[in-house]
Amino acid sequence: MDDDLHQRVPVDAGAPFDRGDVIIRSADSVDFYFHKLLLSLASPVFSNMFSLPQPGPLDNAADRTKHGLPIIPLAEKSIVLRKLLSFCSPVYETDVPVLEDLDIVMSVLDAADKYDMKRVGRFIVKMITAPRFLEKEPMRVFAIACRYRSEVETLMAARYMLRFAVWEPAYVTELDFISGSDYQRLVKYHASCGQAMTQLTRLWSNHPLPLLDCKFCRKKGVSRMSLKEYQDSVIEALRIRPSVESLLNPEWIESMVKRAGSCISCRERAPGKFVEYAKELAFPVTAIILEIHLDIDFWY
Incomplete structure (x- = not known):
């Protein structure tokens, strides 16, 4: 019981998320200090949220404010929010956040989709054709790129998959998010190249x-x-x-x-x-x- 209570005590995310005018609290109780303006520019969901009345600096409700700043609790875990908020920073194009594997890619993409961060989503999809992703899991890369209708990345993955016989790549869960027609056209493309x-x-x-x-x-x-x-x-x-x-x-x-x-x-x-x-x-x-x-x- 004491351990459970201890785990629920919010902790600060630390630099670079230690300054801002709003606190984003993750599902695992990590507080990210961030800027409303940056979130509003990245997401119409947050822009609309901030247009509503916010808790005042004198509001002492522990679950609403902290150090006089409003708290916004989100359903995503800290590992996902750390990546997502990094992509909302104006410096991310020169200091690109690292996406270690396609599992974290999918989690961040799902969050970007949920909060309607289209520019962030498009930028992340462009990263999935990196050799460390494409060489290891080309079918997942194809399905992700196809799901987000990213033409260049989808074609790159389809061409990479020509290295395999059409029956060799195993099923991946990302295929559930594209249509049977899209997959059939991949098979047709493979056959056409072979012929x-x-x-x-x-x-x-x-x-x-x-x-x-x-x-x-x-x-x-x-x-x-x-x-x-x-x-x-x-x-x-x-x-x-x-x-x-x-x-x-x-x-x-x-x-x-x-x-x-x-x-x-x-x-x-x-x-x-x-x-x-x-x-x-x-x-x-x-x-x-x-x-x-x-x-x-x-x-x-």
């Missing part, structure tokens, strides 16, 4: 199979693998995962090496040649993908 890889057949003359010039087996090219066989394998790999990263996958390279022949020298040198060849294909593959449209209607 478009057949266009590479027109470019093979500019991208011949790399030579090994093996002095042991005395064969040009990759031993025991015809040019057409390798080109067909490239297109099939890109049809399933339409990204050059598919051709840089060690497992795929190993499968090609095994098909290349039994010459020890070829098998040692082939992986490096396959990597070089894949890098040469990066430009034409990217050019093909850039022509494919992600057919999602964006509005906000």
Whole structure:
């Protein structure tokens, strides 16, 4: 009982939230001193709230004022409010708050949405394509960006997901917040990119199979693998995962090496040649993908 009472005693958030003309109290009893003007500029919800009569400096009700300042209790925890209020500060564009993971991103976005902080929400969504988010959880990034109708970030996530087969990414809860139509269009985009890889057949003359010039087996090219066989394998790999990263996958390279022949020298040198060849294909593959449209209607 004493511990519960102790936990409910409000504590100050500390710098930089130690000055202001209003106190924002979190659900876990942390008091953030902030400025009404900044909150009003960031949120019409707070602007309307401050247009109503506020507790006076002589109001001694413990749950209404503190040090003569009005207290506004909110349902969000301090970890969320600390981020949210930081984005309402005029210096956040040069001193950007750190968003450690997509869980805290979603919590702050939900709060920004609740208080109608559209500019803050848009700024946060632009941050989710950072490599630490996109490389780890591309489907979550896609769903979040799509939910907030952020076209650039949605397309970046959709293109990143071309590294995977369409059935590989696991379900994420953020998909519940977008329509089935949006998800279907992602699947269609993936399929269209895969089908478009057949266009590479027109470019093979500019991208011949790399030579090994093996002095042991005395064969040009990759031993025991015809040019057409390798080109067909490239297109099939890109049809399933339409990204050059598919051709840089060690497992795929190993499968090609095994098909290349039994010459020890070829098998040692082939992986490096396959990597070089894949890098040469990066430009034409990217050019093909850039022509494919992600057919999602964006509005906000």
